[in-house]
Amino acid sequence: MAEPGGEFPGVLEPERFFGRIEELGLLRRQARSLLRGLGRSGVLCGRPGSGKTELLRQWHKTLFREGEILPFWYPLRHSLFEQATAGGDLVAALALQALAFKKRAPGLLDRPLHPVELAGALRTAWGDGGVLLAEALAGLEQRPGGPEALVRAALVPHRFAALTGTRVLCLFDDAGNLDAATGEGLWPEEALASSIAPLLATLEDENLVPRTFGQASASRLTLERLAPLSIEAASRLARSLARIGGLELGELAVAALVEESAGSPYYLGALVRALAGEPGTGTLDVARAAAAAACDGELARYWIELFARAMPDRRTRAVALEILIFCLREESGSLDAGRLAALMLKPAADIESALAGLTRAGVVRVGFASVVVDGDPVLRDVVQALYRREFGRMSPAAVVASLASEKVRGAPALRRRRWRESARVALRGMFCAWAGQRVPADCFDAAAFRERRDAAADGAVDEMTLPRVISVAAGRIGEAVSLPGLEVDALVWALRGEAGAPEADVAWVVRFLPGGSGGCEQLAQFERDISALQMAGELPATRVVRWAILESPLDGAGELAAARLRLSTSAWPQLASLAQLLGVAPVPPPPGPLAAAEPDFEIELVIPRAADVELVAARALEQLAENLAIDALATGRLKMAVVEACINAFEHAGAADGRVRLVFSVRGSRLLMRVENRGRPLASLPPRAAAGREARGRGWGLTLIRELVDEVALEPREDGVSLVMVKHLGGGEHG
Amino acid sequence: MASFTFTTEVAAGRAIIRTRGYLSRAAGEQLEQEIVRLLGGGVSRFIVNLHDTDLINSVGISILIGVIERVRGQGGDLAFSELTPVNEEIFRIMGLQRHARMLRSDAEAEA
Numbered sequence: 001m002a003e004p005g006g007e008f009p010g011v012l013e014p015e016r017f018f019g020r021i022e023e024l025g026l027l028r029r030q031a032r033s034l035l036r037g038l039g040r041s042g043v044l045c046g047r048p049g050s051g052k053t054e055l056l057r058q059w060h061k062t063l064f065r066e067g068e069i070l071p072f073w074y075p076l077r078h079s080l081f082e083q084a085t086a087g088g089d090l091v092a093a094l095a096l097q098a099l100a101f102k103k104r105a106p107g108l109l110d111r112p113l114h115p116v117e118l119a120g121a122l123r124t125a126w127g128d129g130g131v132l133l134a135e136a137l138a139g140l141e142q143r144p145g146g147p148e149a150l151v152r153a154a155l156v157p158h159r160f161a162a163l164t165g166t167r168v169l170c171l172f173d174d175a176g177n178l179d180a181a182t183g184e185g186l187w188p189e190e191a192l193a194s195s196i197a198p199l200l201a202t203l204e205d206e207n208l209v210p211r212t213f214g215q216a217s218a219s220r221l222t223l224e225r226l227a228p229l230s231i232e233a234a235s236r237l238a239r240s241l242a243r244i245g246g247l248e249l250g251e252l253a254v255a256a257l258v259e260e261s262a263g264s265p266y267y268l269g270a271l272v273r274a275l276a277g278e279p280g281t282g283t284l285d286v287a288r289a290a291a292a293a294a295c296d297g298e299l300a301r302y303w304i305e306l307f308a309r310a311m312p313d314r315r316t317r318a319v320a321l322e323i324l325i326f327c328l329r330e331e332s333g334s335l336d337a338g339r340l341a342a343l344m345l346k347p348a349a350d351i352e353s354a355l356a357g358l359t360r361a362g363v364v365r366v367g368f369a370s371v372v373v374d375g376d377p378v379l380r381d382v383v384q385a386l387y388r389r390e391f392g393r394m395s396p397a398a399v400v401a402s403l404a405s406e407k408v409r410g411a412p413a414l415r416r417r418r419w420r421e422s423a424r425v426a427l428r429g430m431f432c433a434w435a436g437q438r439v440p441a442d443c444f445d446a447a448a449f450r451e452r453r454d455a456a457a458d459g460a461v462d463e464m465t466l467p468r469v470i471s472v473a474a475g476r477i478g479e480a481v482s483l484p485g486l487e488v489d490a491l492v493w494a495l496r497g498e499a500g501a502p503e504a505d506v507a508w509v510v511r512f513l514p515g516g517s518g519g520c521e522q523l524a525q526f527e528r529d530i531s532a533l534q535m536a537g538e539l540p541a542t543r544v545v546r547w548a549i550l551e552s553p554l555d556g557a558g559e560l561a562a563a564r565l566r567l568s569t570s571a572w573p574q575l576a577s578l579a580q581l582l583g584v585a586p587v588p589p590p591p592g593p594l595a596a597a598e599p600d601f602e603i604e605l606v607i608p609r610a611a612d613v614e615l616v617a618a619r620a621l622e623q624l625a626e627n628l629a630i631d632a633l634a635t636g637r638l639k640m641a642v643v644e645a646c647i648n649a650f651e652h653a654g655a656a657d658g659r660v661r662l663v664f665s666v667r668g669s670r671l672l673m674r675v676e677n678r679g680r681p682l683a684s685l686p687p688r689a690a691a692g693r694e695a696r697g698r699g700w701g702l703t704l705i706r707e708l709v710d711e712v713a714l715e716p717r718e719d720g721v722s723l724v725m726v727k728h729l730g731g732g733e734h735g
Numbered sequence: 736m737a738s739f740t741f742t743t744e745v746a747a748g749r750a751i752i753r754t755r756g757y758l759s760r761a762a763g764e765q766l767e768q769e770i771v772r773l774l775g776g777g778v779s780r781f782i783v784n785l786h787d788t789d790l791i792n793s794v795g796i797s798i799l800i801g802v803i804e805r806v807r808g809q810g811g812d813l814a815f816s817e818l819t820p821v822n823e824e825i826f827r828i829m830g831l832q833r834h835a836r837m838l839r840s841d842a843e844a845e846a
Contacts, residue, residue, distance in 0.1 A: 347740055347755075612759045618790060636789065636821030643792050700793040700829060707828055 026224055027059050030200065031069055034167050039198035041187075043175070043213075045206040046226030051264035052202040055226065056171050059200075063169065070101045070166050072157055072197075075173045088137065090153045095133040098160070099125055129164035132156070154187060161197040168197035175201040175212050187213055193220055228263025238268055303383075311357030319354035324363070324383045327373045334372040419591050420512060424489050426579075426587040427510065427549075431492050433582040434466040443578045444568035446550060447559040453573070467494035467506060488529075489549070506543045509533075512590070513548050519558035523548060527565045549575060551590040602665030607646070609658030614646035617662050621673065624664050628671065628729065638727055641708040642673055644701040645723050649677035652721065671727040673709075678720035743769060749780040751841055755787040763798030770802050770813075779811035782841050786817035796829055803834050816841050 023044075033039055046052045056073075063071035072094050095118060100108035102125040113121065115137070122130030136156045161168040187199060203212060206225065210218040229237065238257045257268060311317045327335045341351060355371065358364040365372045441462040442448035452461070470493045490510040509530055513522045530546050533539045547568040554562065554569065562569045570578070572589050579586040605620055607613045618639040625635040642662070649660040663674040702723075706712050711726035739762035741754045750773050752766065770781060783799075785791070806813045816838035818826065823837060831837075838844055 347738060611761055612757055614792070615757050615759075615790070633820050636819060637824070639790060640792075640821055640825060643790060647792060647794065700797070704793060704825065704828060 023055060023224070023226060027055075027200075030198075031063070031169070034069060034169060034196075034198060037167075037195055039167065039169070039195045040222055041194070041199040041220060042201075042222035042224060043206070043209055044200060044202045044224050044226055045204070045209075046202075046228075052204075052226055053173050054264070056173055056200070056202055060171050064101060064106065067101070067104070068167070070098060070161075070168045072097055072168055072170045073173075074170065076175055088153070091133065091137050091156050094157055094160070095122055095137055098122070098129075098133060102126060126164060129160050129166070132160055132163055158194045158197045161194070170197060170199040170201075172199060172201045175203045176205070176208055229268075230263070231258055234258040234263055234268055241268070306361050307357070310361035311354070313353070315350070316353045316357055319350045320358050321383055323351070323354055323358065323371065324373060327364070327371055328383065334370050336370050337366075340371055419588060420489070423512065423587050423590070426585055427490050430579055430582060430584050430587065431469045431490070431508075433584045434494070435468040437466045437582055438463045439466060439578060439581050440464075443574050443581075444547065444570055446554060446562065446569040446571045446574065449571070449574050450553070467496040467508075469494045470505070504543065506545060507539055508545045508547055509539070510547045510549060512551060514551050514590075519550070519554045520561045523554075523558065523561050523565055523567060523569075527567065549587075602663055605662045605664075607660055607662070609650050609660075614643045614650075617642050617646050617675075620662075621664055624671075628666070630671075630727075630729070634727070637708040638671075638673070638725075641705045641725055642675065644705050644708075645673070645675040645725065648701045649675050649723065652677055666729070669729045671729055673725040673727070674722055675725075676717070676720060676722045739765065741766065741769065743773070745773070745778055748778060749782070749844075750778045751782045751784060753784040753787070758785070758788050758791040758795040758799075760792075760794040760798065763795035767798055767802050770806065774806065774809060774811065779806070779809065780844075781806060781811065781813040782816050782838065782844055783813065784816045784841055785819070785822060788822070789819055791822050791825065793825075793829070796825065796831070800829075800831065800834075803831070807834065814838050814844055816843070 030039070030042065044052050044056065053075075060071040060073045063069045074090060074093055096109060096113070099113075099118070099121055100106055103121075119130075119134035119138070122134050124130070126133070133156070136153070136159075139152075157168050157170055160166070203209060206223055209221065209223065213221065228234075235254050235258050238254050307317050307320065311320055323340065326340060341348065355364065355366050359366055363373060440449075441464040442452055444464075488509050489512050490508070492508040492510070494506050494508060496504060496506045511526050511529075513519065513526065526546060526548055530539065530544060534541050534544065545568055546566075547570070548562065550569055550571045553571050559569075576586050576589075603620060603624060605617060607616055621639055621642050622635055625638060630638070646660055646662070650658060658677075661676045663672075663676075665672045665674075702712075705723075705725060709725040710728045711724075713724045715722040715724055739754070739756035739758065741752050744751045744753075750770075752769065754762070754766070756762065758766075766783070773781070803813050814836040815826070815831075817840060818837060826832060826837065836844075
């Protein structure tokens, strides 16, 4: 590993520092002070992509290697989702890292130890310090979660440092992920004042320092700003790194790389490594710019060679590429194994072979029930090019996936996902303003609120005191707890106290529910999910408030169900009222169904006459339906209708090539599926099928289509006929 | 283009055929051949498990109707199990439930 301070590395190696001479000097000065017992906590600020995390990570590795200061690395973004065990998690991380540091064995960091084994090893390695860590860990495991546990955990590094005489530097990444209450819990003033175990945290915006650490504590922190490299410096660095990697970059490629890196030397290094043929980092734009600069061939060659080594069999490579295409369509880069199998329509043995090959290539991880593509965003952009390059054509699946994902950007499902993310942020802001506020109790009872509003009553309203919020998390907590897939929109730990009684911690679990006709089932599912979390010990058996935020009002049955399940419910007007009372920004309302003003979009597909080729059309439609949030049953019916329309079109096609053109488009609240062939037109549509009529031979196609879609019409053209099918997207039929 | 496969399990004079993939004309013909082969071997009761077949076209169904008639003509019985909701709907529209039972599971055949 290179010595810190060198401007550029001798070889392309991810462990080496790239640039950042000034920042490195600051870190060195902090370390020297710490070794003299004069350490001071600080914050490293810089905008996203400026390289804060990478700098911290490299600094961690350097300190670990030097062996004088124990670097305690704790990425806070993960702890967001596991507040219930945050205290225990933090101490567990410290214990493992302390052991690895003492034994000079970084490999231990990747190998979770059994608690008994860990405790024993800690005692042997650290003596009294090890006993302290083991006992703290055991204590937190017995009484996990809650604000007290967090504060107890936060002080452990300082107690450990004092007891062992070891200097500890707490390297906590992404402090901006935490709200003030949690920040203050993690870094009480006495911790920030520690000169033997100070903190170095990263934060995107220096204005967030008081909010994150508390006004009083913030004054104790030094502030370092991580500026992006200048364009000139970044260009110079890109060329230098490329030359080391055996590449000569053109001006266009350099400019693209510099722009993409946003002045982060680390990101820039990763991009160049990717171009030089190492798994690195990149994006679509860079891949395109690189292709323009004739670098694409290098990239593609690397991946083809990698796949060829891991999967000598060509058929396996083809399946592997299709797996990647499907997984990379997902924002998370992961796909449920069952769904992957359903999408692929390939023999299970082929899929298994390809997954084994991809695993060998280090591209995917195969979990118990999911397939996760690891790391490289460049892969997202080059994988279809690879398919074309090696197999001379795009796979049907690739055609479908790319068409669907390219054409329906901005479609309702995507808009809804984006809305949900922004709503969670606003919700978090609301929780931060809760402490001690008194609000009408019916803010959490949709039925009562509706009755009060309907009666236009001005009389006395029952009030409640909102609890003091300790921590707020949002997102898929299921990824962090033992029940994957459970989605909640917020998990809040708070302190609730009755008059004259001590405060007790309470968990608020929040989920946005679409409501409508499915309201009852969604409420029941919410209740089941919470119960499952309680059964698994992820939430306490009592002291849990389940709060369903309803995107559309419940009907009478829904209100009864909510009361029976003892769920707190709020419709959007309540939420807006609550925000107004608290003086915070309102949570944005959910996007409605497709509005007439929504820009239309369409997918066009031309398929040749070939056995079972109609399946390509069905899969394309399936992708589109998914983006339109059409439910599975309705999607299945539409696929069947399109398959039948294709078969009919091929039967009646007169052109020599027998090609059929399909256009799927959204016009306002209607999904149109047009299937065109060139050939003789059909005379008319048959009547709807009589129930129970027996089927013999052919001729059922159009009858079935009429049963499966909302409208159907034949439009004769000069050279053929178009069959137009319509699905109404409004009402409860979709989503 | 599409990949259709099936497995056959024969026990106590009954065959369970589990399909996977798109049931089109070609797939229907493959199934027909398999059932005819089994009929010739003395098997008279069949369950076609369609759990892993999410899409069936009308040509494939037409072939299945012919198969049902053939099995019944030889005194046998054919049932379908684990249909997706859409496939079940299509089967009902085309009247298959009059000649073949729709089972929720293979075990239901014993009932």
